[in-house]
Structure formats: structure tokens, C-alpha cells
Amino acid sequence: MRQSSLVVVANRLPLDDNAAPDGACEWRRSPGGLAGALHAILEQTPATWVGWGGGVGPARDLPDIGTLRLRPVSLSEDELAGYYEGFANSTLWPLYHDAVEQPVFDRGWWETYRTVNRRFAEAAAEVAEPGATVWVQDYHLQLVPQMIRELRPDVRIGFFLHVPFPPPELFMQLPRRIELLRGMLGADLVGFQRPQAAHNVAQLAQKLLGARGADERILLDDRVVLTGAFPVSIDVAEMRSLSARPYVVNQARQLRHDLGAHKRVLLSVDRLDYTKGIEHRLTAYSELIRDGRVKVRDTVMVQVAVPSRERVESYRGLRDRIEREVGRINGEYGRVGEPAIHYLNQPFDRADLAALYQTADVMVVTPLRDGMNLVAKEFVAARREDNGALVLSEFAGAAAELEDAFLVNPHDVDGLKETLLHALAADPDDLATRMKGMRDYITSNDIHAWARAYLTALHESRVPAV
Ligand code: ADP
Ligand code: F6P
Numbered sequence: 001m002r003q004s005s006l007v008v009v010a011n012r013l014p015l016d017d018n019a020a021p022d023g024a025c026e027w028r029r030s031p032g033g034l035a036g037a038l039h040a041i042l043e044q045t046p047a048t049w050v051g052w053g054g055g056v057g058p059a060r061d062l063p064d065i066g067t068l069r070l071r072p073v074s075l076s077e078d079e080l081a082g083y084y085e086g087f088a089n090s091t092l093w094p095l096y097h098d099a100v101e102q103p104v105f106d107r108g109w110w111e112t113y114r115t116v117n118r119r120f121a122e123a124a125a126e127v128a129e130p131g132a133t134v135w136v137q138d139y140h141l142q143l144v145p146q147m148i149r150e151l152r153p154d155v156r157i158g159f160f161l162h163v164p165f166p167p168p169e170l171f172m173q174l175p176r177r178i179e180l181l182r183g184m185l186g187a188d189l190v191g192f193q194r195p196q197a198a199h200n201v202a203q204l205a206q207k208l209l210g211a212r213g214a215d216e217r218i219l220l221d222d223r224v225v226l227t228g229a230f231p232v233s234i235d236v237a238e239m240r241s242l243s244a245r246p247y248v249v250n251q252a253r254q255l256r257h258d259l260g261a262h263k264r265v266l267l268s269v270d271r272l273d274y275t276k277g278i279e280h281r282l283t284a285y286s287e288l289i290r291d292g293r294v295k296v297r298d299t300v301m302v303q304v305a306v307p308s309r310e311r312v313e314s315y316r317g318l319r320d321r322i323e324r325e326v327g328r329i330n331g332e333y334g335r336v337g338e339p340a341i342h343y344l345n346q347p348f349d350r351a352d353l354a355a356l357y358q359t360a361d362v363m364v365v366t367p368l369r370d371g372m373n374l375v376a377k378e379f380v381a382a383r384r385e386d387n388g389a390l391v392l393s394e395f396a397g398a399a400a401e402l403e404d405a406f407l408v409n410p411h412d413v414d415g416l417k418e419t420l421l422h423a424l425a426a427d428p429d430d431l432a433t434r435m436k437g438m439r440d441y442i443t444s445n446d447i448h449a450w451a452r453a454y455l456t457a458l459h460e461s462r463v464p465a466v
Contacts, residue, residue: 002069003129006047009120011084011140013051013062013070014039034137034162037232037374041451042068048127050120056080071127073120082112085312088140094314095170096139096163097275097369098395101314105175114143117183121147128155133458136187138162143179146186158458159187162232163371164397165197168204178208185209185220188461191230191454193371193397198227226461230454231401232372236446239381242354249384251351252358259342259359264299264424267360269353269375270367272305272345274318277366277393277410279325282341284416286329289340293421296333301341301364304348304356319345357382362389362423365396366410372397376405377442386432389423401441404434 014035042049048069053059059072075084086109095103121144124134135158136144145159161184171177181204184190192198198215205211205218205225213219216228242248259265266285270276285301288294305322309315326343333340348356357363363379373396380390380402392398392405399407406426408419 001126002048003127003132004046004048004069005129005132006045007050007124007128007132007134008038008042008047008137009050009124009134009141009144010034010038010137011052011088013049013053013072014042014065015053015062015070037234037447037450038137041235041447050123050127052084069127071123073116073123075116079112079116081311082109083116084140085309087113089309089312090314091174092139092142093163093275095174096166098164098166099170100368101274103173107175110176114179117141117143118147120144121151124148125151125155128152130154132156133158133455135160135455135458143183144186145190146183149186156458156462157187158189158191158454159184160191160230160232160454161197161371162193164194164369165192165200168200168207171200171204177204181205181208185211185218185225187225189454189458190225190227191457192227193229193231194400195229198229201227224462226457228457230450230457231397231445232374233442233445233447233450234374234377234381235448236377236381236442239350239354239378242351243358243382243384245351245354248351248355249358251355255355255359259300259302260338262298264361265359266299266301266362266364266420266424267304267356268302268364268366269304269356270306271308272315272319272322273308274314275367275369277368278303278305278322279318280368280410280413280416281364281366282322282325282329284413284420285341286325286333287413288417288420289329289333293417294424296335296338296340299424300339302344302356302359303341304344304346306347307345353378354382358384360388362391362420364391364420365398366391366393366408366416367396368393368410370396370398374398376402380435380438380442383435383439386435387428388435389426389431390434390438391419391423401445402438404437404441 043066046067048071050071052075053072056077059074062070090104094101120141128134131154133156134148137160145157148157202215202218211218211220218225326341330339357379365376376392376398390405393410394407406419406423408416
């Protein structure tokens with residue numbers, strides 16, 4: 001077995017098993033923030049990525065991607081249901097996102113979650129060379145840090161949570177709260193998107209595990225666990241160079257023409273997820289049309305919603321509701337050859353996304369809760385001129401960084417309507433100042449800066465407990 005000095009452990013491999021039209025198997029980059037972010041930094045670093053390849057049944061061997069080795073972990077049909085769709089995405093995901101959808105507590109899922117976490121931990125322990133760094137990602141694998149510590153006390157263990165960590169009163173609802181907290185605190189460094197998360201965890205560790213210490217330095221048993229905020233980012237240079245390619249620029253021009261050259265374009269790009277606030281946004285937009293404050297003849301909305309977790313009931317229900325509402329809005333307000341909303345429920349490649357971002361007058365990113373939201377940063381990176389407005393939810397981690405966006409509370413539909421109008425009518429000089437501010441920020445806080453900051457802190461961890 002080949003071993004590496006850096007091992008990343010994440011639920012998904014950065015590639016998805018995707019059936020081609022002729023039935024052959026082809027691989028594509030997984031949608032979602034985590035794979036995109038880590039893919040960018042690992043392509044040129046000797047490392048092994050342990051993760052699930054997307055299908056069920058025995059995992060196939062996979063070729064390296066540059067210097068990155070892939071170590072697939074298999075899932076059976078039952079494990080997919082209990083671990084991924086069940087405990088990870090029907091219990092933890094809604095609970096960690098402010099319970100905007102009711103979390104499901106199904107006692108049967110826990111054992112499967114634990115079994116699968118152990119499989120990931122064993123795979124990581126196998127491919128880590130002596131003294132290696134093992135970096136575990138996200139809520140799917142919250143038990144893995146402590147499991148690796150037991151299997152391989154010689155390695156340095158990092159854990160990064162890409163999603164929000166909830167307030168203590170919500171976390172306390174979890175039937176398996178002690179195991180989940182202890183599992184995560186098996187790491188030497190636990191990273192979050194926002195400082196508040198580290199504070200919440202320190203409080204819970206005191207209450208549930210009898211830990212001592214402060215927010216960024218938790219004393220648990222005879223160890224120090226460091227915690228901190230490391231806001232994740234994107235590969236700004238990649239998005240910028242993609243956006244400057246002549247065929248992307250031409251595609252953007254063509255899209256503008258197809259949408260109506262004289263029209264103002266509102267654009268949203270999300271995974272089709274109930275945390276993303278798509279329904280609130282559609283309500284706001286349709287009311288603006290209803291009230292005559294926005295006219296379909298001079299404004300159009302584009303909603304890209306990439307299919308996600310489609311076997312989970314709440315996601316299927318959401319998709320049905322959104323598609324009904326888009327149909328209703330177009331039926332009531334559209335005209336022949338002139339829909340009010342273009343709805344695209346399909347994955348796009350990076351170049352298509354770069355072109356789309358360039359067509360928007362207003363990018364509307366209004367999640368009800370989001371750990372970070374990389375789409376907001378991608379929009380800024382893709383803009384080649386100092387124009388275009390970003391309407392951004394206060395409840396996205398990105399809002400703490402992109403202060404020049406038009407910030408909004410998406411739960412307040414009237415406030416959202418006013419902010420959309422404000423962004424549509426903004427003065428070009430104001431937009432230019434805002435765009436420059438956001439561009440400067442992401443340029444110096446890109447994905448490489450994030451990885452450097454996290455890995456440096458991890459290498460300086462393992463401090464004595466005195
Ligand atoms: P999350 O991690 O919850 O999915 P983020 O906004 O952080 O949310 O990341 C979403 C990622 O998925 C972005 O990198 C974005 O470019 C990508 N993405 C969104 N929509 C699509 C799509 N239709 N096709 C391909 N990738 C998409
Ligand atoms: O960022 C949160 C996250 O759950 C990532 O871990 C994941 O890659 C992404 O959203 C997409 O979700 P999924 O892997 O369930 O398709």
C-alpha cells in the first residue's frame with residue numbers, strides 16, 4: 001500500500017461517477033463547495049484523498065490526478081441510505097443549518113454512521129505514512145478524528161467543518177451529542193468558518209465533556225485541542241483566467257444576447273437545497289413583478305439549481321415546490337418568447353459558470369444559512385470589469401468577508417425586495433467601489449491562503465496541556 005505524508009479524508013472524492021449517454025462511465029468534478037476548494041490545492045501536492053466515489057457496491061481503483069492519489073471508500077445501498085442520506089443529510093445537515101428544515105432523529109441511522117466513519121478512519125490510517133498529517137473534512141465524518149487517534153497516535157490530525165456549527169441549544173437536541181463532540185475533538189486542530197462556532201464548541205465541551213480552557217484552546221482529558229476560524233475560499237486565479245478565455249467571453253456575450261441585450265439580469269446559482277433560500281427569493285421576485293416594480297420586458301431572472309441529494313424526501317419536495325412556483329410565475333407574468341425566469345436544473349462545467357457569472361447585473365445569493373457560500377466569491381472572481389452587484393445573505397459565512405455586498409436578511413421578504421431594487425438601481429460608481437473592495441479581498445484571501453493558514457496552524461498544534 002502506497003503511503004502519503006498528507007491524507008485528506010472527505011465524504012466525496014473530488015470526482016463523481018457519472019454515466020455517459022452511451023452507458024460508459026465518465027468522471028466529472030463533484031458539485032459543491034468542498035470538492036472545488038480542496039481540488040484546487042491538492043492537484044499539485046503529493047497527497048492521498050480518501051473518499052466515496054459516488055456509486056454503491058465495491059469501489060473501483062481510480063487513477064491518480066496529477067500528484068494526487070485517490071483512495072475510494074465503498075458504500076452499500078443500506079449505508080448510503082443510513083449514513084449519507086440519513087444521519088449526515090437528514091439529521092446533522094438540517095440541525096447545523098439552524099433547523100430551517102426539521103431534523104429527523106432515526107435511531108437506526110446511528111450505527112451505520114459509526115460503521116462508515118470507522119471505514120474511512122481505517123482507510124486513512126492505512127495510507128498515512130509515519131508522522132503524516134491527516135486532514136478530515138466536514139460533518140459526514142465527525143467521528144473520524146478520534147478513531148484515527150486510536151488507530152494511529154503518531155499522526156497529526158486536523159478537522160475542518162465546512163458548514164455552520166449550531167448554537168449549543170440546538171446541538172443539545174442531538175441524541176448522540178457526546179459521541180459527536182468527542183469524535184470531532186479527537187483532532188489536534190478543529191477549524192470552522194466563523195469564530196462563533198469555536199465559541200459554541202468550547203461551551204459544549206465544558207458542559208458535556210467537563211473540558212476546561214477557552215475558545216481557541218480546549219483542555220480535554222490530558223490534551224490540548226486548538227480551535228479557530230479559517231474562512232474557506234476559492235481558486236481566484238483559476239476563475240479569473242477561465243473568465244478571460246476568448247470562448248468564455250464570447251459565450252457570455254451570446255448569453256446576454258439570448259437573454260435580451262437590453263434587459264437587466266438577476267442570477268442565482270445554487271445546489272438545489274432548502275438552506276439556499278430559493279423559495280423566499282422566488283416569492284420576492286414574483287411580488288416585485290406583481291406590484292409592477294419590476295417589468296418582465298426589461299428584467300429577467302436566471303435560476304440555476306444543480307440537482308442535489310435527490311433521494312432525500314425533503315429535497316424532492318423542495319424541487320417539486322420550486323418547479324411549480326417557477327411554472328406559476330412564468331405562466332402568470334411571462335410573455336411569448338419572454339419568460340420571467342429561466343430555470344436550469346442541471347450541472348454546468350466551470351467555463352459555463354464563468355460565462356454565466358459575467359452576464360449578471362445582480363447576483364442574488366440569499367441562503368437562509370450557509371457555512372460560507374463559494375458562489376458569492378466565484379461571482380466576484382469572474383467579473384472582468386468593475387460592475388455588477390452582489391446581493392448577499394447576512395446568514396452566509398461570506399457576509400463577514402464581503403462587506404461591500406448588498407447585505408440582506410432573506411427571511412424578511414419585504415427587505416429582500418427593497419434590497420433587490422436598491423441593487424438594480426445602484427449608481428455605477430458605487431458598484432465599482434464595491435466590486436473593487438470585494439475583488440481585493442478575495443485576491444489576498446484565496447484558497448491557497450486558506451490552506452496555508454490552516455496547515456500552518458495544524459503543524460504548530462500539539463502544544464503541552466500545562
Ligand atoms: P455548497 O457547498 O453548499 O454546495 P457553495 O456555494 O459553497 O455551496 O458551493 C457550491 C459549489 O458548487 C460552487 O463551487 C459552485 O460553482 C458549484 N455549483 C453550483 N451550481 C452548479 C452547477 N449547476 N453545476 C456545477 N457546479 C455548480
Ligand atoms: O459544503 C457542504 C457540503 O455538504 C460538502 O461537504 C459537499 O461536498 C457539498 O456540500 C455538496 O453536497 P453533497 O456531497 O451531498 O452532494
